[in-house]
Amino acid sequence: xxxxxxxxxxxxxxxxxxxxxxxxxxxxxxxxxxxxxxxxxxxxxxxxxxxxxxxxxxxxxxxxxxxxxxxxxxxxxxxxxxxxxxxxxxxxxxxxxxxxxxxxxxxxxxxxxxxxxxxxxxxxxxxxxxxxxxxxxxxxxxxxxxxxxxxxxxxxxxxxxxxxxxxxxxxxxxxxxxxxxxxxxxxxxxxxxxxxxxxxxxxxxxxxxxxxxxxxxxxxxxxxxxxxxxxxxxxxxxxxxxxxxxxxxxxxxxxxxxxxxxxxxxxxxxxxxxxxxxxxxxxxxxxxxxxxxxxxxxxxxxxxxxxxxxxxxxxxxxxxxxxxxxxxx
Amino acid sequence: xxxxxxxxxxxxxxxxxxxxxxxxxxxxxxxxxxxxxxxxxxxxxxxxxxxxxxxxxxxxxxxxxxxxxxxxxxxxxxxxxxxxxxxxxxxxxxxxxxxxxxxxxxxxxxxxxxxxxxxxxxxxxxxxxxxxxxxxxxxxxxxxxxxxxxxxxxxxxxxxxxxxxxxxxxxxxxxxxxxxxxxxxxxxxxxxxxxxxxxxxxxxxxxxxxxxxxxxxxxxxxxxxxxxxxxxxxxxxxxxxxxxxxxxxxxxxxxxxxxxxxxxxxxxxxxxxxxxxxxxxxxxxxxxxxxxxxxxxxxxxxxxxxxxxxxxxxxxxxxxxxxxxxxxx
Numbered sequence: 160x161x162x163x164x165x166x167x168x169x170x171x172x173x174x175x176x177x178x179x180x181x182x183x184x185x186x187x188x189x190x191x192x193x194x195x196x197x198x199x200x201x202x203x204x205x206x207x208x209x210x211x212x213x214x215x216x217x218x219x220x221x222x223x224x225x226x227x228x229x230x231x232x233x234x235x236x237x238x239x240x241x242x243x244x245x246x247x248x249x250x251x252x253x254x255x256x257x258x259x260x261x262x263x264x265x266x267x268x269x270x271x272x273x274x275x276x277x278x279x280x281x282x283x284x285x286x287x288x289x290x291x292x293x294x295x296x297x298x299x300x301x302x303x304x305x306x307x308x309x310x311x312x313x314x315x316x317x318x319x320x321x322x323x324x325x326x327x328x329x330x331x332x333x334x335x336x337x338x339x340x341x342x343x344x345x346x347x348x349x350x351x352x353x354x355x356x357x358x359x360x361x362x363x364x365x366x367x368x369x370x371x372x373x374x375x376x377x378x379x380x381x382x383x384x385x386x387x388x389x390x391x392x393x394x395x396x397x398x399x400x401x402x403x404x405x406x407x408x409x410x411x412x413x414x415x416x417x418x419x420x421x422x423x424x425x426x427x428x429x430x431x432x433x434x435x436x437x438x439x440x441x442x443x444x445x446x447x448x449x450x451x452x453x454x455x456x457x458x459x460x461x462x463x464x465x466x467x468x469x470x471x472x473x474x475x476x477x478x479x480x481x482x483x484x485x486x487x488x
Numbered sequence: 489x490x491x492x493x494x495x496x497x498x499x500x501x502x503x504x505x506x507x508x509x510x511x512x513x514x515x516x517x518x519x520x521x522x523x524x525x526x527x528x529x530x531x532x533x534x535x536x537x538x539x540x541x542x543x544x545x546x547x548x549x550x551x552x553x554x555x556x557x558x559x560x561x562x563x564x565x566x567x568x569x570x571x572x573x574x575x576x577x578x579x580x581x582x583x584x585x586x587x588x589x590x591x592x593x594x595x596x597x598x599x600x601x602x603x604x605x606x607x608x609x610x611x612x613x614x615x616x617x618x619x620x621x622x623x624x625x626x627x628x629x630x631x632x633x634x635x636x637x638x639x640x641x642x643x644x645x646x647x648x649x650x651x652x653x654x655x656x657x658x659x660x661x662x663x664x665x666x667x668x669x670x671x672x673x674x675x676x677x678x679x680x681x682x683x684x685x686x687x688x689x690x691x692x693x694x695x696x697x698x699x700x701x702x703x704x705x706x707x708x709x710x711x712x713x714x715x716x717x718x719x720x721x722x723x724x725x726x727x728x729x730x731x732x733x734x735x736x737x738x739x740x741x742x743x744x745x746x747x748x749x750x751x752x753x754x755x756x757x758x759x760x761x762x763x764x765x766x767x768x769x770x771x772x773x774x775x776x777x778x779x780x781x782x783x784x785x786x787x788x789x790x791x792x793x794x795x796x797x798x799x800x801x802x803x804x805x806x807x808x809x810x811x812x813x814x815x816x817x
Contacts, residue, residue, distance in 0.1 A: 293697035304691055304809055306698035308816055330698075330809060334816040362633055368622035368732035369635035369659075372724055393722060394816045395701055403697035406735045480633055480659060487637055487663040487723045 160184055161323055164231035164257070166246055168196060168220075170208040170434065172237035174296040175262060175324075180217030182326055187219045189227035191238065191246070196222045207433060212300045228255040233323060235290075236278060239435045240265025240345075243274050247281035258316055259287040264344040264400075265437040266444040273341040286313035288320045289337055291344040292395040293403030295410070299329065306330040308396050310340040332395065339387025343378060343397035346445055346459075347404050348438030350374035352416035353458050354405035356465065356472045359420015370458070370479075371405055377456050381445065384452045412438035419465055420472045442466055457482060489513055490652055493560035493586070495575055497525060497549075499537040499763065501566035503625040504591060504653075509546030511655055516548045518556035520567065520575070525551045536762060541629045557584040562652060564619075565607060568764045569594025569674075572603050576610035587645055588616040593673040594766040595773040602670040615642035617649045618666055620673040621724040622732030624739070631657045637725050639663040639670075661724065668716025672707060672726035675774055675788075676733050677767030679703035681745035682787050683734035685794065685801045688749015699787070699808075700734055706785050710774065713781045741767035748794055749801045771795055786811060 161184050165176040168190030180186040190196045199205050200220040204213050214220075221227035228234065228250065234257045238246050243263060259282050261274040272280075278287040292307030299305050309324070309331050311317040317333040325331045334340055353374065357367045378401070379392035391397055404410045415436045418428035429436065446463045449456035461479055464470035490513050494505040497519030509515040519525045528534050529549040533542050543549075550556035557563065557579065563586045567575050572592060588611050590603040601609075607616040621636035628634050638653070638660050640646040646662040654660045663669055682703065686696045707730070708721035720726055733739045744765045747757035758765065775792045778785035790808055793799035 293694050293701075295692070295694055298692035298694045301692075303694055304698075304805075305694040306809075327809075332816045363624065363627035363630075364732050364736040364738060365622050365624055365627045365632055365634040368728045368735075369633075369724060371731055372622075372722075372728035375722065375727065391816075393701075393704065395698060396816075398704065398727065399697045399701035402700055402731060402735070403693050406697075406731070407693040409693060476633075480635075480656075487661045487720075487725075 161232045162230050163233045164189060164227050165235045165237060167237035168199060168205060170296040173205040173209045174300045175235060175237060176218050177214060177300060178329060180215045186217055187221045187227040189221050189224055193222045196220055209296060209300055224249055225253050228253055231255060231257045233258050233260055235260045235262050237262045240274055240437055241268055241440060244277050244281060247278055251282050259284050260290060260320060261287055262290040264291060264348060265441050266345045268440055268444060271444045271448050275337055275341060286311050286316055288316050289340050291340050293399040295403060295407060297409045302328045304328050306395055308332050308334045308340055310334040310337045312337055336388045336391045338385060339382055339391030340396040342382040342385055342387050343392050344400055345441045346378040347401040348412040349442045349445055349459050349462050350401060351404040351410055351412040352438045352462050355413035355416020356420040359417040360472050371401060374458050375401055377458050381449055381454045381456060384454045411436045425466050439466060490561045491559050492562045493518060493556050494564045494566060496566035497528060497534060499625040502534040502538045503629045504564060504566060505547050506543060506629060507658060509544050515546055516550045516556040518550050518553055522551045525549055538625060538629055553578055554582050557582055560584060560586045562587050562589055564589045564591050566591045569603055569766055570597055570769060573606050573610060576607055580611050588613050589619060589649060590616055591619040593620060594770050595674045597769055597773060600773040600777050604666055604670060615640050615645055617645050618669050620669050622728040624736060626738045633657050635659040635724055637661050637663045637669055639666045641666055665717045665720045667714060668711050668720030669725040671711040671714055671716050672721050673729055674770045675707040676730040677741040678771045678774055678788050678791050679730060680733040680739055680741040681767045681791050684742035684745020685749040688746040689801050700730060703787050704730055706787050710778055710783045710785060713783045740765045754795050768795060
C-alpha cells in the first residue's frame with residue numbers, strides 16, 4: 160500500500176484515483192477548481208467528467224494542495240498539458256517529495272517540451288515516470304481490460320509504478336524509452352483529428368486505415384529525430400494508443416476532427432465540449448518541431464491548415480492523397 | 489488500355505472487375521460457378537456478393553475459361569485461397585500467358601504455401617504480382633479513397649500493375665517484399681478473428697487496441713522468420729490491412745470472431761455467411777508455421793483453440809492477458 164496523490168480531477172485523473180483507491184492505496188485527489196472538487200465530494204461522483212461512476216470510500220478529495228500532497232510517495236500529474244508547468248511549480252513550492260508521474264498526453268505550447276521534461280525541470284527530478292497507452296477513461300473506470308506502459312529512465316521507478324497500478328484488468332508494461340512514449344502519446348492525438356475528419360466527410364475504413372498507417376510512420380519519423388526508439392512507436396504507446404484514439408467514439412480528438420469534417424469550425428466544435436482536445440494544442444507544436452528538425456509531417460501540416468487556416472477538410476485530405484508517394488519501399 | 493481477365497466473381501473479384509472496366513480496360517470476368525455467373529450477367533449486378541452496384545458495360549462476363557483468358561495480358565486471381573491451385577492449374581492447361589496477379593489473402597492448407605508461390609509453381613512464372621492492403625470491396629466499389637500495394641520481385645511488373653489499377657481514388661504503391669506483403673495479408677485475418685471475439689464478449693477499444701498491437705508484433709515475428717522485411721508489416725499490407733479488417737463492420741473475419749465471442753459455435757457462425765472467412769483456414773496454417781519455425785504466436789494459438797478445440801472465448805482472452813510480459817523493451 161502506498162500513499163498516492165492524483166493531481167487533476169478530469170476524466171482520466173478521476174479514473175486513476177478510483178482505480179488506485181480500489182486497489183487499496185491511500186489516495187488523495189486534488190483539482191485546480193475548488194468548486195468542481197466540492198461538487199465531486201458532495202456527489203461522491205464526478206458528474207461532469209465521469210458520470211455514472213461512484214467514487215469508492217478510499218478516494219479522499221482534498222481541495223488544499225498541501226493537504227493533498229502530505230506524505231505522498233507518488234505524485235500523479237493528470238492535468239491538461241498546458242497546465243502541467245503551473246501545477247508542478249505549485250507542487251514544488253509546497254515542498255512535496257515523492258515520485259513524479261506524468262499521465263497526461265501533449266506537448267507544451269511555445270517551449271514544445273514533453274510533459275516529463277517539464278516535471279524534471281520544475282521539480283528538479285531527473286527520472287519522472289510516464290504512464291501512457293490505449294486507455295480511455297470511460298473503459299478503465301468500468302474495469303474493461305486495458306494495457307498501458309510505465310516508462311522511466313529509472314527502471315526501478317518504472318517497476319514501482321507498474322507494481323502500484325497493476326491489476327488483473329489493468330496491465331502495466333515497463334519501458335525505458337520515455338521520449339518515444341511521450342512523443343507517441345502526444346502526436347497520436349493530431350493523427351486522430353485527421354482520422355475524425357475522414358469520418359466526418361464520409362470516407363471509409365479503407366481510407367482511415369491508410370491514413371493511420373501513414374500517420375504512425377509520420378509519428379515515428381519525428382519521434383526518432385527527437386530521440387525516441389523506433390520500436391516504441393510500434394508498441395502500446397504508439398500504434399496501440401493511435402488505434403484506440405482514432406477509432407473510438409470515446410476520443411475527443413477524433414470527435415473534433417469529425418465535426419470539422421462535417422463542416423463545423425474549430426470554435427463551434429470546441430464550444431460543444433466539456434473536455435480538452437489535446438491534439439489541437441499539440442498539432443502546432445508538432446508542426447514546429449517537424450520544421451525545426453527537417454522532418455516531413457504531411458498529415459500534421461494538413462491538420463494545422465484545417466485547424467488554424469480554415470483549409471476545407473476535403474481539400475486537405477485530397478492534398479494528402481495526391482502526394483507523389485509511389486513506392487512503399 | 490490493357491486486356492485483363494479477373495478470375496473469381498466474389499465481392500473482391502467483382503469489385504476489381506468493375507474498377508478496371510470503369511478505368512477503361514478490356515475486361516473479362518470469370519467465375520467457377522456457371523449458374524452464379526449467368527445470374528450476374530442477367531442482372532448486370534452481383535446481387536449475392538456485391539448487392540447494389542451495377543456492372544458497367546465494359547465488364548464482359550465469360551463463363552468459359554478459355555474465352556475469358558483469350559489474349560489477356562494480366563490474369564487476376566481473386567478466388568478463395570484454397571481454390572487458387574486448382575484454378576491456376578486450369579489456367580495453365582488452357583495455355584494462358586499474361587502476368588499472374590494474386591489478389592486473394594490466405595495460405596494454402598496443408599502446404600502452408602503463399603498464394604503467389606502457388607501461382608509461381610503452377611504457372612511456372614517466377615515473378616507474379618500481389619495486390620493487397622486495406623481494401624474492403626464494399627468501399628472500393630463505392631469509390632471511397634483506398635490505398636493498396638502492388639508487390640513483385642520484378643519491379644517493372646509491380647509498376648505495370650500500379651499503372652493498370654491506379655486512379656485518383658484508388659492509390660497503388662509498389663513494394664518489392666512479396667513474402668512480407670502476403671504474410672501480412674494472410675495473418676491479419678487471424679488477428680481480426682481475435683479482435684472480433686473481443687467485441688463479442690463486450691471488451692472495449694482499449695482491449696482491442698492492445699490486442700492489435702500485440703497482434704502486429706506477432707505477425708511481424710513470423711513474417712520476418714519466413715523471409716519478409718520487418719518494415720513491410722508496418723505498412724499498408726500489415727498494419728493498414730490489420731486495422732481495416734479488425735475494426736470494420738465489413739470484415740467477415742472480425743464478424744466470425746464476434747459470433748464466437750457471443751457464444752456461437754464456429755459451425756453456427758459459418759452457416760450464416762455467404763462469404764469465405766479466410767482467417768479460419770489461415771489460423772491453422774499460421775500456427776503450424778509458427779511451431780515449425782520456433783516462433784511464438786500466442787494470439788494465433790488462442791484463436792485456433794477457440795476455433796477448433798471449443799476453448800471458451802473469455803478463457804482464451806484471459807490466457808492472453810495473463811501472460812507474463814512485464815516489459816515492452
